[in-house]
Amino acid sequence: TEPRRIALMPGDGIGPEVMAAAAEVLAALDRQTPLGLTWDWLDWPSTDWHRQHDEMMPADALTQVQAYDTLLMGALGDPGPLTDAERYCLPDSVSLAPLLQFRKGLDLWACERPARLLPGAPQYLADPRAAEVDMLVIRENSEGEYVNQGGRLHRGSADEVATQLEVFTRRATERLIRHAFARARERLAARGQGSRDFHCANKGRAAAQVCLITKRNAQPYWGDLYTEVFAEVAAEFPEIGVHHELVDAACMKFVQCPWTFDVVVASNLHGDILTDLAAVLSGGLGLAPSCNINPDSRAMPALFEPTHGSAPDIAGQGLANPAAMLLTTALMLDWVGCAQAAERLRQAVAKDLVTTAGQQRTCRDVTAGVIAALH
Ligand code: NAD
Ligand code: IPM
Numbered sequence: 001t002e003p004r005r006i007a008l009m010p011g012d013g014i015g016p017e018v019m020a021a022a023a024e025v026l027a028a029l030d031r032q033t034p035l036g037l038t039w040d041w042l043d044w045p046s047t048d049w050h051r052q053h054d055e056m057m058p059a060d061a062l063t064q065v066q067a068y069d070t071l072l073m074g075a076l077g078d079p080g081p082l083t084d085a086e087r088y089c090l091p092d093s094v095s096l097a098p099l100l101q102f103r104k105g106l107d108l109w110a111c112e113r114p115a116r117l118l119p120g121a122p123q124y125l126a127d128p129r130a131a132e133v134d135m136l137v138i139r140e141n142s143e144g145e146y147v148n149q150g151g152r153l154h155r156g157s158a159d160e161v162a163t164q165l166e167v168f169t170r171r172a173t174e175r176l177i178r179h180a181f182a183r184a185r186e187r188l189a190a191r192g193q194g195s196r197d198f199h200c201a202n203k204g205r206a207a208a209q210v211c212l213i214t215k216r217n218a219q220p221y222w223g224d225l226y227t228e229v230f231a232e233v234a235a236e237f238p239e240i241g242v243h244h245e246l247v248d249a250a251c252m253k254f255v256q257c258p259w260t261f262d263v264v265v266a267s268n269l270h271g272d273i274l275t276d277l278a279a280v281l282s283g284g285l286g287l288a289p290s291c292n293i294n295p296d297s298r299a300m301p302a303l304f305e306p307t308h309g310s311a312p313d314i315a316g317q318g319l320a321n322p323a324a325m326l327l328t329t330a331l332m333l334d335w336v337g338c339a340q341a342a343e344r345l346r347q348a349v350a351k352d353l354v355t356t357a358g359q360q361r362t363c364r365d366v367t368a369g370v371i372a373a374l375h
C-alpha cells in the first residue's frame, strides 16, 4: 500500500518549536518500527509566509492540502509584544483565518479534546479525586457562534452597534450529538461496566455518560434545538447515562468535581472555553491534545493541532512544553491506522512525566526524555 502522507505546518510562535519535537519523535518511532508514513514541511499558513507573500497561505491552499491524508499544525497567531515597532504584526482576524478555513473547508465538524491527568503532571486542584479526571470534550466545529455570517460593526455614529449572527442547524447538531454518544459507547466498551459511576438524569447511575452543555436559560432557540436532538439521540443509546449543565454551572463543576464528567458535548464557543479549562485539569495547556475530524469521512485530510495557541509570551525561549503536540501526534497516529505507534508514544510521554515530575524543563529536555522513553 502507498505510504500515508502527512503535512507538517509549524505555524507561528511556539508552533515551530513544538513541531520540531513532533518531527523528531516521528522519526524516532519510524526508526524503531517503520510507520508507513511520509511527511512534508509546509511554510504556510504562517505569519512568516504573510511577511513574504502578503497572505497567510497560497490561494489554492485548501486544494493543495487535499494531497495529504492528514495535517499536523503547530499553532497560529502572532500578535507579538505590541510595544515592538520593528515587529511584523498581524491581527488575529488575519493570522487565524486559515485555521477556521481548514475546519470549515475540509468539513472537519467535530473537535475532540480529551482531558486526563497523567501521573506526574501538575495537579492544580487540591482534591485527590482530581487525579481521576478522564473526560472527552467534543466541540461543534463548523457553525454556531463561529459562523461569521451576516455580522457587522456599524460604525460612524455615537451609538455604534455590533451584530454577530449565530447559526445552529439540526443537521450539524444531530451528527455532533450522535458522535458524542458513539464515543461514550466506545469508552464504555474499553473500560468495562462498573469501573466508573456517573449520576444521570435518565437512570440514576450509569458507567458512561454524555453531558450536554447549553445556555438554554438565556439562549433558548439553539438551547431548545440541542435539548430536543439530545433527547432523541439518547434514546438510541439506552446504556449511556445523560446529563445537562448550563455552561456557567459546568465551569464551576469542572473545577469543583471534574471527575464527575465523562463525554461532554458543547457548541463551538462553549467547547472552546471549556477546553482551555479542561486543559488545566490535565496539567495545563502544555499537555492538552486536540483534533479536528470528520468522523463520517476520510475524503478530506483531518487536522491535528494542540489546544494551545502560539504562546507569544514564551515563544523563542525554548520553554514550550511539546507534550501537548506529542499527545496530539499520538491522536493523529491513531487516525492514520498506526495504533501501536500511538500507544508507544503515549506511554513514552507518560513515562517521561512520571520520571521528571516537578522539574522545570525545556522543550528540548522533554523531547529528549520522550525519545529516550520510547521502546
Ligand atoms: P495560548 O494558548 O497561546 O497561551 C495561553 C498561556 O498558556 C500562555 O501563558 C502560554 O505561555 C501558555 N502555553 C500555551 N501553550 C503552552 C505550551 N505548549 N507550553 C507551555 N505553556 C504554554 O493562548 P493566548 O495567549 O490567548 O493566544 C496567543 C495567540 O495564539 C493568539 O493569537 C491566539 O489567537 C492564538 N491561538 C491560536 C490557536 C491555534 O492556532 N489553534 C489556539 C489558541 C490561541
Ligand atoms: C482553539 C483556538 C481557536 C478557536 C482560535 C485561535 C480561533 O482558540 O483552537 O481553541 O477559538 O477555535
Ligand code: MN
Binding pocket: 272, 273, 276, 307
Ligand atoms: Mn481555544
